[in-house]
Amino acid sequence: KLSSRLQNIAQYVTEGSRVADIGSDHALLPVYLVQSGKSPSAIAGELNTGPLLAARKQVAAAGLSAKIEVRQGNGLAVLQPGEADTVTIAGMGGSLMKDILEEGFQAGKLEGVRELVLQPNIGEELVRQWLVQRGWHLAEELIMEEDGKIYELLHAVRLSPDQIKETPDIYDAGFLQVNAAAPSKQRLLLKMGPYLLRKPNAVFFKKWKSELAKLERVTAQLALAEQPGAEEKLQQFKSEMDAIQEVLQCLQTDK
Numbered sequence: 001k002l003s004s005r006l007q008n009i010a011q012y013v014t015e016g017s018r019v020a021d022i023g024s025d026h027a028l029l030p031v032y033l034v035q036s037g038k039s040p041s042a043i044a045g046e047l048n049t050g051p052l053l054a055a056r057k058q059v060a061a062a063g064l065s066a067k068i069e070v071r072q073g074n075g076l077a078v079l080q081p082g083e084a085d086t087v088t089i090a091g092m093g094g095s096l097m098k099d100i101l102e103e104g105f106q107a108g109k110l111e112g113v114r115e116l117v118l119q120p121n122i123g124e125e126l127v128r129q130w131l132v133q134r135g136w137h138l139a140e141e142l143i144m145e146e147d148g149k150i151y152e153l154l155h156a157v158r159l160s161p162d163q164i165k166e167t168p169d170i171y172d173a174g175f176l177q178v179n180a181a182a183p184s185k186q187r188l189l190l191k192m193g194p195y196l197l198r199k200p201n202a203v204f205f206k207k208w209k210s211e212l213a214k215l216e217r218v219t220a221q222l223a224l225a226e227q228p229g230a231e232e233k234l235q236q237f238k239s240e241m242d243a244i245q246e247v248l249q250c251l252q253t254d255k
């Protein structure tokens with residue numbers, strides 16, 4: 001059975017779209033999308049040979065070798081412009097994900113792609129920042145927990161100039177009643193998620209409380225360290241913690 005993380009990713013994929021799943025590992029997502037009839041065809045991209053062979057095996061076992069192509073290569077290099085309507089990338093760090101997207105963009109691989117479904121394991125802020133920078137509209141976000149792990153899913157689409165005019169700015173931080181300058185508020189939105197912040201659920205609070213606890217441990221260690229630059233880092237972490245704490249407080253009293 002497909003994990004609910006992958007099921008939720010699949011839900012964001014628009015019916016009828018040809019999908020390229022980058023870093024596909026066992027190709028579970030493309031197999032599910034094609035098997036369920038949501039996608040007519042798919043490309044599974046993999047950099048590493050082990051997972052690539054696992055993907056080929058999985059696709060063959062499902063009898064889908066005619067509809068799912070498994071290709072070896074780095075990021076979006078496996079894709080030709082116009083081949084996919086949807087690109088999915090899941091289960092890797094936000095920094096690598098951002099690099100894959102930017103390299104793909106530079107090489108023209110995202111031309112014709114209408115939506116991105118992304119699930120960074122960490123560093124979501126970098127991914128949201130890239131989306132803003134390259135003019136992708138974040139349409140939906142989800143935070144969920146499965147088997148004790150917390151995941152964030154991002155669904156981004158292209159908007160026409162007319163649609164842009166009609167769409168409210170999701171990065172308008174006006175609703176966030178925290179005592180911070182506009183650029184800091186903006187950063188909090190990129191870090192914590194503009195939709196997730198507007199409708200925080202229990203998993204959201206759990207994530208940020210655990211992030212705070214992590215920062216707490218890091219600062220405690222830094223306070224003991226006598227390395228050059230430790231004091232500066234300490235201040236940086238402390239103000240980050242203050243900001244997160246304030247956001248959580250403001251959201252909790254809102255409820």
Ligand code: SAM
Nearest residue numbers: 022023024025046047048051073074075090091
């Ligand atoms: N997408 C699947 C999922 O979410 O369940 C698999 C995630 S798995 C943890 C990450 C996969 O990305 C690995 O199979 C790894 O080999 C692959 N990968 C890492 N860097 C990559 C790159 N630059 N291009 C393509 N695949 C890559």
